[in-house]
Amino acid sequence: MELYEAIARRRDTRAEFTGRPLDDDVLTRILTAAHMAPSVGMTQPWSFTLVRNPATLDAFHAHVMEERQVFADELSGERAETFAKIKIEGIVESGLGIVVGYDPTTAGEQVLGRHAIADAGLYSAVLAIQNLWLAATAEGVGVGWVSFYREPFLSELVGLPDHVRPIAWLCVGEVENLPDVPDLERFGWRGRSPLETVLHTERYGA
Numbered sequence: 082m083e084l085y086e087a088i089a090r091r092r093d094t095r096a097e098f099t100g101r102p103l104d105d106d107v108l109t110r111i112l113t114a115a116h117m118a119p120s121v122g123m124t125q126p127w128s129f130t131l132v133r134n135p136a137t138l139d140a141f142h143a144h145v146m147e148e149r150q151v152f153a154d155e156l157s158g159e160r161a162e163t164f165a166k167i168k169i170e171g172i173v174e175s176g177l178g179i180v181v182g183y184d185p186t187t188a189g190e191q192v193l194g195r196h197a198i199a200d201a202g203l204y205s206a207v208l209a210i211q212n213l214w215l216a217a218t219a220e221g222v223g224v225g226w227v228s229f230y231r232e233p234f235l236s237e238l239v240g241l242p243d244h245v246r247p248i249a250w251l252c253v254g255e256v257e258n259l260p261d262v263p264d265l266e267r268f269g270w271r272g273r274s275p276l277e278t279v280l281h282t283e284r285y286g287a
């Protein structure tokens with residue numbers, strides 16, 4: 082698949098997982114792509130914890146359902162009705178969760194390029210996720226990012242040490258298809274904006 086095609090075809094997948102296990106070679110290629118991401122000071126501040134144990138998937142799913150309700154309770158009227166129709170995860174169906182951790186300590190104290198902007202480390206870890214997502218798309222594999230969780234719960238669930246922050250639970254697995262239209266657009270929650278609305282010349286707002 083061409084890069085631009087993969088960028089356009091990448092979708093957050095939730096309902097499309099078949100549950101069939103991923104080929105080990107495919108998973109290794111996807112993780113290798115993630116590990117090739119750029120990182121501030123070559124820190125490579127990420128970790129990938131693979132979770133397949135059904136009991137762990139169930140426990141995380143139950144937690145996410147509670148957090149979904151917390152958000153649902155903030156909504157009313159049309160927003161509540163629209164949100165009620167949207168599936169926000171495929172934790173159990175995918176059969177594989179990848180917990181992405183951010184570890185600011187991988188390269189010691191003197192990180193080249195992070196002295197003024199601590200978040201540069203976090204940006205790097207997120208780029209690994211984007212690499213993973215695009216590589217998965219090129220392989221025809223689905224990825225769904227779940228952020229309806231409390232960080233201490235997930236850390237405890239998969240045993241992350243205190244210095245590693247859980248930044249994503251990714252549902253990863255074989256899918257029937259990658260939808261053409263993002264779910265949030267399809268269900269009327271929110272659509273993609275045109276490029277012009279985020280583009281500025283010389284000074285913001287111009």
Ligand SMILES: Cc1cc2nc3c(=O)[nH]c(=O)nc-3n(C[C@H](O)[C@H](O)[C@H](O)COP(=O)(O)O)c2cc1C
Nearest residue numbers: 091092093095168169170226227228229263264265
């Ligand atoms: C940081 C982040 C967190 C997200 N969390 C969730 C989530 O908890 N549940 C969900 O269904 N989608 C989640 N998404 C997916 C977005 O809803 C999705 O990327 C967006 O609607 C655009 O759709 P597309 O990825 O299919 O193009 C998340 C995406 C990102 C980047």
